[in-house]
Each structure stands twice: as C-alpha cells, then as structure tokens.
Amino acid sequence: MVCLANLFVAAAVATFAIADITTAHTSAHQATKTDTQIAARKLFVDNGKRLLEKCSHSEEGRKLLEKAVTRRAAMLDDIQAERRRLDLATDLSTDHESSVTGLTSSVDPSTLFGDEVACLLEPEGTPGPYYVLGELIRTDVREEQPGFDLYVDLQFIDVNTCTAVDELYVDFWHANLTGVYSGVIATGNGDDTDATNINNTFHRGLYPTDEDGFVSFITKFPGHYTGRATHMHIMTHYDGTLLPNNTYSGGEISHVGQLFFDQDLLTTVDSTDTYAVNTWEITENADDTILAQAAADEFDPFVEYALLGDSVEDGLLAWISVGVDMTSEYSVNAAATYTASGGVLSTSTTEGGSPGGSGMSMGSGTMPSGTM
Numbered sequence: 001m002v003c004l005a006n007l008f009v010a011a012a013v014a015t016f017a018i019a020d021i022t023t024a025h026t027s028a029h030q031a032t033k034t035d036t037q038i039a040a041r042k043l044f045v046d047n048g049k050r051l052l053e054k055c056s057h058s059e060e061g062r063k064l065l066e067k068a069v070t071r072r073a074a075m076l077d078d079i080q081a082e083r084r085r086l087d088l089a090t091d092l093s094t095d096h097e098s099s100v101t102g103l104t105s106s107v108d109p110s111t112l113f114g115d116e117v118a119c120l121l122e123p124e125g126t127p128g129p130y131y132v133l134g135e136l137i138r139t140d141v142r143e144e145q146p147g148f149d150l151y152v153d154l155q156f157i158d159v160n161t162c163t164a165v166d167e168l169y170v171d172f173w174h175a176n177l178t179g180v181y182s183g184v185i186a187t188g189n190g191d192d193t194d195a196t197n198i199n200n201t202f203h204r205g206l207y208p209t210d211e212d213g214f215v216s217f218i219t220k221f222p223g224h225y226t227g228r229a230t231h232m233h234i235m236t237h238y239d240g241t242l243l244p245n246n247t248y249s250g251g252e253i254s255h256v257g258q259l260f261f262d263q264d265l266l267t268t269v270d271s272t273d274t275y276a277v278n279t280w281e282i283t284e285n286a287d288d289t290i291l292a293q294a295a296a297d298e299f300d301p302f303v304e305y306a307l308l309g310d311s312v313e314d315g316l317l318a319w320i321s322v323g324v325d326m327t328s329e330y331s332v333n334a335a336a337t338y339t340a341s342g343g344v345l346s347t348s349t350t351e352g353g354s355p356g357g358s359g360m361s362m363g364s365g366t367m368p369s370g371t372m
Helices: 035-056 059-083 109-113 195-199 263-270 289-294
Strands: 020-023 027-029 149-158 169-173 204-208 214-220 231-238 252-260 304-307 316-324 336-339 342-345
Touching: 059 149, 059 214, 059 316, 149 169, 149 231, 169 214, 195 342, 204 214, 252 289, 252 316
Parallel strands: 149 316
Antiparallel strands: 020 027, 149 214, 169 204, 169 231, 231 252, 304 316, 336 342
C-alpha cells in the first residue's frame, strides 16, 4: 500500500492567504503572500515535520494505527455484508488506491490500510463560499441524489498530544454529481433562479468523533465544477450546543480543510455515463490552485481509497487520518444557515471563536461568489 506520508491537517500556527477568488465557477487566483505569511507557513511546516516525527515514534501513535486498521477492516466487512458484492480483485495501480488485489478473511488488514502511524494533512485551508451553518447531525448524507456510493472514514488526532480527539463535531459537505451545492443560492451554483435549493440539505452532514477520534459518512461521489478539481470540505467544531432541530450551533472551530482524489480516479468517474451528465468544464488536479497550495511543502491532501467491487459504479471506501491543533480557533463566514424553518441566506453569518490572527474570514461579509 502507498503510504499516506506527510499529511498534516493541523489548524496552523498562523494564517496564510489561500486564494483570491473573483469569478463564480470560472477561475481561481492565488493571492500574493506577504513576507510574514511566508514566514508563518515555514514555521508551520517545520513544526509539522517535528510533530509528525514525534507521533510516528510514540506508543500513542502505534495504538492509533492499530485501531485505524482494525476499524477500517471491520468497515469493509460491514459493507460486504450489506452490499453482498465486495470484490477488490482489480488492478489497483494509482498512487492513492489500495494495491490489494483480492480481499479475503485471511488478508492482513495492515496490507490494505497501512503499517505506519497516522499521517497528517495540509496547513489550514479555506471553507469556500458555500458553507452552510447548522447542518443536520447525521452520517448518511446521500438523500435521493444520484451517483456512486462513497464511504468516507476520517480519524482526527491532536497533533500536540498524538492522541485521538473525541466529541469533535465534524462538518462534511461537497457538491453533487452535477457540481451543485445544496442550501445556497448564488450565481454559478447551478440554477440560481431555483429558490428551492435554499432548503436542500443533500451532501451535508455533521457528526461527532468517537472515543478513538473516528467519524464516517456515507455519501455519493462528488461532482466537479469549472475552476476547481473535485473535492470535499471538512470543518471541525467543539464546545457547541445541540439544538432541537437536530443541528449544532456555537462553539469553536479548530480546523478547516479540503480533501482531494487521485486524477486517475476522477477521470474514470467522469467518463461514466452517470457522471457524464455534468457539463461543467473539468479542472484537473494539476490546474487547481487551491490544491496546489494544499499539496505544497510535502503535505498530501489526497484520500486513500479502495473499490468496493469490479468498478467505481460499485462504490468506494475512502479514508484519511487528520491532525488538528486543539489550541487553535478560527472564524468562518457562512453563506446560509439551516434553521428549523429551512434555509436562510446570510450576508454576515459567522461562527467560531476569535481567530487570534489566523481567522478564515471570507471578505466583506457579502454573499461569497468564489469557486471554492
């Protein structure tokens, strides 16, 4: 199996500009970093490598790895029982795809899920313009959307202690098969005359991590849109409040980031009849400036994955371990809020604590219009 090495999703020691997005679903322009931001990123990278080295050789890290391997092997067993068609006898040759060619009860789970301590992702990312505050607390976010089933397993680790982070509420969202985000009405996000989309909730969910820092979501494989490679968003919250309408409010934000897929996998998915209905111009990974930022400095923002059958049509299991700095706090502007009465567009909705110089504010407070 290819190692997840050098992943670091910590809520960084200081902010840096990710991108200046000026046109809806058309282009992404990288902002010019100041000397201070460049220095802050270098400090983050140096600290990240030090923390990775510490966790890689710690007893806590070894235990986390064992739990991750056991859990993900059990997930495959459960999916097999549910679908009755798990078959990994496939030529898996891409960088982040499992190299297992036949899964049986005798296969060592570490062969599939790795034998190294959990790796870490990129420095702090951007939430994009389509974040909705108040997502439903649930793990199955498919609703009635078309597409290929995607099981996503995430583990969150405190990079300061190398221990799992429990009761961390993880926001998870992405565009649907045709490149549209639910819950937001904006130019470039599908049909901006369709007012009903404000009440839609597909491909959005929120759920707490368990005692070992794990949380899983069931969704459909995301679609693409012009200006961005296919991706998923994650954001982590703590110390918030559960509301009667099965949503979460308040608290602090400790991480904002994006996850990506191998280009070979994206090309395969986009070439199927199911995903060919997406008419947005394809932006490949190599041309995505947000991904270029995330993948810099030896950090790897790609999920590992395995097919659940003979082809992508049978579904996929994807997994990644994510490091967070639980001493950091970020502020994020929401494009809309999901309430007991449905969705409400906002111009200045903000969640999270004081950024302490490293906030994730998306600008003037007006409705975002970027390609994130």
